[in-house]
Structures are given as structure tokens and as C-alpha cells.
Amino acid sequence: MLVIKNLKAAIEGKVILKGISLEVKAGEIHALMGPNGSGKSTLAAVLAGREFVQVLEGTVTYNGRNLLEMAAEERSREGIFLGFQYPIEIPGVSMVNFMKTAVNEHRKHRGLEPLSASDFLKLMREKKELVEIDSKLANRSVNEGFSGGEKKKNEIFQMAMLEPKLAILDETDSGLDIDALRIVANGVNRLKRPDTSVIVITHYQRLLDYIIPDVVHVLYDGRIVKTAGKELALELEEKGYDWIKREE
């Protein structure tokens, strides 16, 4: 589904990703771990199409297509979803209007008619229940005045609405208490289908108690320095990142 080969990228002239190679097959869950500043969020930004990251070298292929040539909105319509580490507040734009526009853009892309108002509201209701999001939140402006936990739940809610093939969750667990964490993780698990993939970016093992990864990668200084099964996460939890740094 996703093949990254020798990806190098910089932000404002500073090289952050120094040659990343990674393959995510349909149906797999990958965890991307690593200390602060190792390049995890930059990788997510490249995959989602942020323009401030300059790709210097390497290729990213998504379902056989050159991902790097696709605009951010096209990546979304083709099934890539980025759960933001810091979701943006957009005053004056209602959640309903935001999601209606997004869902209908996705439908148009697939050659489908826009949803009727009542079908759309029905869909919202179903998905809200799935991620246990407060009904009132959907009537407010996008993320405005939401607590940290509400913002993260709202990311999963948007994911539920858009049904992506590849979800990249950038530190969706940070700042969540254990109840919110469980809700977010349950949402991700319920949305997972046999042919969809997830990349979970996280510092901590605790999210991986709920979302069980097939593969765990450790990113350090812009490179993947270790790849193993889910037991690697436990080892990191126990020993910290220092032993990885030392092995470098």
C-alpha cells in the first residue's frame, strides 16, 4: 500500500529525515516510536502533503502512485488520513459544515452524488456514537474551545466520517487521560477493516496496549534504527531510548 524508499527531507534548510525506507502492506498496523526530534512528525507531514517540508531525495509510492506529486486534498480523497498532533481551531466554521464539505468532496472523487441533508446527519450520528463524542461538540466551530481530549476524539471522529485506507495518527495519545485514551483506541480498532492500514506515531507503549501493532519501528535522528514485532515496544518501555542511542 505504502512504500517509502530512502526518503530525505528538510525544513527550512535543516535536514530532518536522513534516508527512511518503510513498507506498509494492506491490513497492517505499524507503530513508529522514537525520542523527541527524531523526525516522526516530519515524516507524517511529508505523507500528508505539508508544503513547508522539502523532499530532497527518495520516493513515496501509495497504491502504485507517486504520492509526492499529489496535492494534500487529493491524498485525502485517495484514502490517506492524518490525525493531527495539534488539531487546529477554526472559529466560525461549524463541524457540520466542515464534515459535510469533506464527505461530499470524497464522494465526488468516487463519482457519487452528494449526501442528502438527512442522510448526512444520520451518518454523523452513527459516527459520533462510534467514537463516543459529545453531541454538542458537533454543533460547535471546528475544535474551538475543545479540551485536549475532545480535540483528539474529534480527530478520530473525522477519521470515522472519511473511512481512510491508510490512517496516520500523529501522537494521538499524547495528553490523554486513560479514559480518553481507551475511547480513542477503541475508535481506531472499530474502524479498522482487514484491508486498511494504520501508522501509529507515539512516544509511549501504553497506546499499543490497545492498538496492537504488527510491526514496531524506532526512529532516531532521521533514520529507522530498529524494526521488530510488537515486543519491541515493551522493551523500549522498559529500557527507554538510551540503549538505542548507544547502539548507534
Added chain:
Amino acid sequence: MDNRSERYYNLYRENIKRISRNSSPYINSFREVAIGEFSRLGLPTKTNETYRYTNLDTFFSHDYKSYFMPVESDFIKAEEFRCDVTDLDAHGIVLLNGFYPTIRDKLRQLPEGIWIGSLNEAARKFRNKIEKHYGRYVNGNSDGLVHLNTAMASDGVFIYVPEGAVLKKPVQIINLVESGEDIFNQHRNLIIVEKNAEITLIICDHTLSPQKFLTNGVTEIYVGENAHFDIIRVQNEHNNAAKITHTFIHQERNSNASSNNITLHGGLVRNSTHHFLGGEGAESHSYGLFLADKWQHVDNFVNVDHAVPHCTSNQLFKGVLDDMATGAFNGRIYVHKDAQGTVAYQQNNNILLTDDAKMGTKPQLEIYADDVKCSHGATVGQLDDNALFYLQSRGISKREARLMLMFGFAHEVIQNIGVEALRERLDNLVMQRLKGELSRCASCMVKCG
């Protein structure tokens, strides 16, 4: 007096008989003093601090025709005109070039003993009320244009809401400007909302023919104790039109008044809104939204006077400027020495869509009391890149994402409008305007160019 001011002074001298013919002696008694003030102050120039960003020269140097009484017109469709505000159930008044186009209904009674009509027509029946309020709230103003209006306006709208009367439906004044000639209009409105009364007023400004127009209108409003008054102004005029409005709201104890200026279109627009909080516990809200492009210029001047303790005021003005459009915001909060416990907020946010668009914003706080809570903030910037990306990352195109952000920005002002049908209609109009679809008067489906 400079040449341009002198022309208007002479216009007054030459036409004083015609100007005063249909007005009451009381209203006429203000004219000589006012023209004296005008000759002293002249037309505002950029040296005047409150007109610092606004140049009136181009519009005032032009030769306009002035009429001092209604002109016979074949514009009989005016009565059908409702600004195409779907489902807006309102008591309508249609004015053509500042006058009532038809004789009938020049003064009529609404439920609850409320009266609306022509100021001249009301002069006899409401003599005491007019003598109590007329000319009082503009008193001492230092803008020559206000005095020019007092000297020369020959009619306008009068609304009287007696004590305790609550009008459920809003009153809608539709100001149409239509002529085969370039014309200069001045009208004068007086609105009296007595104790415990409640009314909402919507004013829609439209131009219906492409000639050059200049309007200088003054509205005085008295809001009595515990009364509630909302005024919403929707301005949609063409690029050859200059609209200058002066609104004076005088508030008594525990009253609540809000003003909302929505400027969708117009060559030059200058709104000055004065809130005088003259009774303890009074609360005022002043909102404004303007969308300008091409060579348009929109200026909002707001003056909030906290004259007594324990009043609250709030200002929120937002602008979106495209092409080489220019804008100005000048907001003044004046807290008098004894006005302890004052709470006053002011916010002005602007988005510039191009490098050529310009915005001048100037908050002014003059505080002479020591126990007050005041804040102000002003921003001039572009659309937020992070927000744009957030929307795009959900599959929304860049164009659509920009529109949504601009709309959201504007909606924060519109959401304060209490009349639901108007709010929805304005959301639509703003969306059309932002998409570049709202051409001259496209808002008017009914017999409107």
C-alpha cells in the same frame, strides 16, 4: 472654508426655502446654527483624526443634483421590494432617494401603539416627542457632515415605540437610490424607544441605477430605561456610490442596544456609530463586517461614551479586503471620570487577500476612571496556513478551504444578528460575495437591475 465646503454652504443658502418648506418650525430652528457649525468645521479632511484613512475628495468634488422634496417617479414597484430576504416577516418602509415615494401610509400605526412614518408627517402629532429628542444626541459633534445634515435634510423616518411596547416583527427600512441623474441625498431619522419597550430595526441600502450617488444620513436613537433596541444595517451599493452614515444611540439605565453594520458592497462607505451610555447598567454592542474589493473603501468609526458607572460595551469589527481595496477602523472608548465599574471591550480583525489591499486600524482608549475593565485588540493578516492545511488534509480543495475560512471569519460577526431569517440570508450573501458572484444588487430578485 475651502471651495468644496463653500459649494455645499451655497447650496444651502440657495435652497433654504425649499429645504424647510415641509418641515416643522422646531426642526427648521436648528438649520441656521447647524450651517454656521458646518461653515466653521467644513467637510472633513484627512487632517481630521477620525477621517485619517478616508479621503472624501473624489466624491465631494463631483457635481450632484440635490432634491429637497420627493420627485415624481414611476418607481411604483418599490412596495414589492423586500431585499429578497426570504421569510423575513417585517413591517416595511420603502424610501426612494430618502423620501417616501407614495403619499399613502406616510404615517401609520403598528400594533402596541407603535408609529412609523415620515418625520415631517409626524411633526404635528408627535410634536412633544420630537421637541424632546430631535437634535439632542448629535449635539456637540465635531463632524461637519453631521451639521450639514441637520441644516439640509428635509425628511426621513420617524419611529415611536411607547413605554412597554414590544414589537415582535422587525421594522425594515429599504433605502433605494435610483435616478437618471447623479444625486446627493441627505435624510434624517429619529427613533424613540421608550422605557421597557423593544424593537428591532433593519436598514437595507441599495442602488438601483448606475449613476453616481452620494448619501449623507443621520439617525438619532433614544433608548429609554430597560428598553431593548437592535439596529442592523445591510449595505449593498455599487462602486459609484458613496454612503456616509452617522448613527447616534443614546441609552438610559439598564437598556440594551446593539448595532450591526454589514457592508457587502459600495464605492466608499463610512459608518460612524456613537453609543452614549448615559444610565447605569446600560449595555451596548457594536458589530461590523465589511467585504471590499477593487477600489472600494470602507471606514468604520465607533465611539463609545461611558458617561456613568457600571455600563458594559463591546465592539467587534471584521474586514476582508481583496484587490487594492482599502479599509479603516477607528474605535474609541471614552470612560468618564466617575464611570467606575465600566467594562469595555474592543476587537478589530482584518484579512488582506492581496499585497495591494490596505487597512488602517486605530484603537483609542481614553480612561479617566480607575476601576474599569477594558481591553482592545487589532490584527491585520492573511488566512491562517495551518487552518488551510487542516481543511485540505480532509479532502477539501484549496479554493474551497479559503472560502470556508473567510466565511467563518465573517460569520463570527453575522452570528450576532438576532433575526434568524436575516442571518441566514446574510450568510448566503456573504458566501456569494466571497465567491465573487454578488454583482451590483444581485441580492435583489425583485425588479432590481
